[in-house]
């Protein structure tokens with residue numbers, strides 16, 4: 201590693217040693233944060249990658265650049281029975297992470313002060329690597345990805361993210377400005393933060409950088425962490441979607457999915473997605489995943505992070521999408537509930553909806569994968585109840601549906617098994633889009 205790179209890494213280490221991130225109180229539990237648990241549960245990304253429902257017990261999970269350990273706690277909570285290993289450059293952060301997990305009584309955890317580049321020193325291999333809000337700080341992103349890949353099991357998955365160059369362009373310009381003013385030569389402290397605030401405050405409101413990258417909340421006494429994470433973030437860099445894909449290719453990793461995949465669909469940006477301009481209707485089906493995502497960021501750069509899952513290049517393990525399944529696939533299919541919906545609270549709410557004949561809003565628990573509220577008719581939702589006890593064969597859900605709705609509501613003729621089969625197929629295919637249910641062949 202050349203001197204300049206090691207100096208930068210040392211600067212980053214010092215910044216987080218002085219100000220460990222995030223500053224979430226030790227006692228705060230993510231137990232009711234369904235969205236965070238859904239994202240950090242390895243079952244979510246394993247299903248997207250392999251269309252299989254993984255078992256979290258016995259899995260080895262790395263939180264690479266764990267900071268003060270809040271996400272390590274989410275990982276421990278979301279993945280029962282898994283072993284959690286956290287590493288971070290900053291000793292102080294690692295100490296806080298250790299205390300946090302101890303406070304919440306997790307025992308199968310360990311933390312080490314270590315650089316991502318030195319991961320092989322641990323002598324471990326991981327089923328899942330969480331690398332949140334770290335990669336964009338690394339002087340060499342490809343080397344960072346390669347280091348993680350070198351400790352990733354063959355079926356393992358990495359979640360990582362880069363800052364968006366387009367969405368954050370205002371902050372990057374502010375950083376350039378503050379670098380020119382010498383505020384970022386060593387780690388910015390009270391004095392440098394004061395000069396930055398004074399500069400921005402004194403500019404006319406119409407000055408473009410101020411309009412784009414400033415508001416009065418940054419002037420508040422408790423905004424220090426926000427400024428250090430944005431305008432004065434040492435080592436920060438922005439990436440576009442093509443740059444992200446180029447880094448993956450250079451590291452010989454394969455893109456799996458954006459973490460918030462439903463929030464990256466370019467067709468959502470059109471007034472009438474079912475009636476696109478002819479050029480778009482003809483071209484979109486032909487373009488690659490990378491191009492679709494790039495179109496999205498050019499049209500609507502609202503996401504601060506390019507947040508994604510990636511894995512070793514696939515070795516012929518692709519699967520058939522559920523909407524392409526044949527009848528024989530359905531015959532043998534197994535239906536699971538996403539573990540993050542499996543809580544007694546969600547079940548109680550469902551029972552209440554069934555008894556009061558109110559629609560059941562599954563998206564009010566896990567909101568991330570849905571763009572608009574997903575409401576399920578309470579009679580249909582009643583088919584899902586056995587899923588709280590465990591996975592069910594698709595056939596038994598069809599039988600349950602036949603018992604719930606044996607007659608056609610219009611003709612009062614008995615519903616045929618064939619009709620019930622088709623209705624359940626349609627219903628579960630829709631829920632599967634949001635991964636509220638997971639279907640296995």
Ligand SMILES: C[S@@+](CC[C@H](N)C(=O)[O-])C[C@H]1O[C@@H](n2cnc3c(N)ncnc32)[C@H](O)[C@@H]1O
Nearest residue numbers: 216221265266267288289290315316332333334
């Ligand atoms: C913004 S914090 C994110 C913390 C945590 N992942 C989260 O999302 O809450 C970035 C963390 O990455 C760590 N870090 C930066 N470069 C690193 C490296 N090369 N190896 C290990 N940790 C690193 C920093 O020390 C810091 O704690």
